[in-house]
Amino acid sequence: MSFVTGDRTCRCGGRTVIRTTWKDANPGRRFQSCLNYENGSCDFFDWYDPPMCRRSKMIIPGLLRKMNEREAEIEMLKLKNEHLVKLDKKMKKMNEREAEIEKLKLKNEHLVKLVKKLKKIVCILVLLLVFIILSKFKVAKENPSGMNHVKMLQ
Numbered sequence: 001m002s003f004v005t006g007d008r009t010c011r012c013g014g015r016t017v018i019r020t021t022w023k024d025a026n027p028g029r030r031f032q033s034c035l036n037y038e039n040g041s042c043d044f045f046d047w048y049d050p051p052m053c054r055r056s057k058m059i060i061p062g063l064l065r066k067m068n069e070r071e072a073e074i075e076m077l078k079l080k081n082e083h084l085v086k087l088d089k090k091m092k093k094m095n096e097r098e099a100e101i102e103k104l105k106l107k108n109e110h111l112v113k114l115v116k117k118l119k120k121i122v123c124i125l126v127l128l129l130v131f132i133i134l135s136k137f138k139v140a141k142e143n144p145s146g147m148n149h150v151k152m153l154q
């Protein structure tokens, strides 16, 4: 039942209201009753609309059920939509993270290449150092007189 209007005073002193019933026997039919009717302290009740025809009584409940089903479907679709919006936000965040990971991978590859180059340079420097030490050692061995010459001068 739904409240429509009411501005008359009942014989008991209470206010009368016009409401609509949605029961299968009288779907959509308005009636007038006292506000005290529900608590049983007044018995004023009267139909506001004329009786409904048989066809209306047959068709309207089915239409109401379909309408309620559609409303329930709409509510379900709203919930699904909210869920999809949340999923979409999560996907966007995940894509941002993946893009950051790709950037870090590229930086990492660059650093790995730099480390390889540094290792090569260090190897070359070590080889050069070994070569220089060996060549000095060889010179000293081939020309031991240089030492004697110094001794003779003393």
Ligand SMILES: [Zn+2]
Binding pocket: 010, 011, 012, 013, 014, 034, 035, 036, 037, 042, 043, 044
């Ligand atoms: Zn009353």
